[in-house]
Amino acid sequence: MKKLMLLSVMSVLTMSFLTSCDNKNPNNVNDSDMDTIVPMVDETEDTLATSGMETKPELENTDLVASGTYTGTAKQVDAAEKEIYVETGDGKTLELYLTEETKITKNGQSSTFDNLKEGGKVEVMVENKGDKLDPKSVNIME
Structure with a gap:
């Protein structure tokens, strides 16, 4: 039973x-x-694209370097993430997430993230935090 x-x-x-x-x-x-x-649509990408803040795919094989100042080219600029990838003269790629504390300058004057352009020359001062680089300053060079 x-x-x-x-x-x-x-x-x-x-x-x-x-x-x-x-x-x-x-x-x-x-x-x-x-x-x-009504079908659900993810408008995140469309909204970001129309606002000029399209998220870009992360680059692979970035390098951790010692704390210091490096000159290179902005290989990729991602406004949505406030992130830049800098390719240095010796072929290293630095992945940098800019914060409110990161000082951005251009021609000796204070500047903004909007002035960073892919392919532009930059000088970055970074601090190695073990598993990431903390960008202290970015100087946009012309």
Whole structure:
């Protein structure tokens, strides 16, 4: 008798599970409501692209260097992440996430992240924090 009760309970639980896993209706709504469903769209990329803040893919094989000042070219500038990749003269690629504390200058004057351009020459002062580089200053050179 106990086995029969256990089998009955397991059958009911299995049927409940299977009906809740209806693959034809992923939003779990009645079929009669299907014509009123508005599809969900991820507008993050579109919004960022139209605002000029398109997120770019991260570059692979970046290098950690000793604390110091390095001159190079801004290989990639990502405004959405406030991140730049700098390729130094000796072929190293530095991944730098700028913060509010990072001092940005151009022609000796205070400047903003918006003035950083891909392909532009930069001089960066970084502090090695073990597993990342902390950019202390970025000088946009012309």
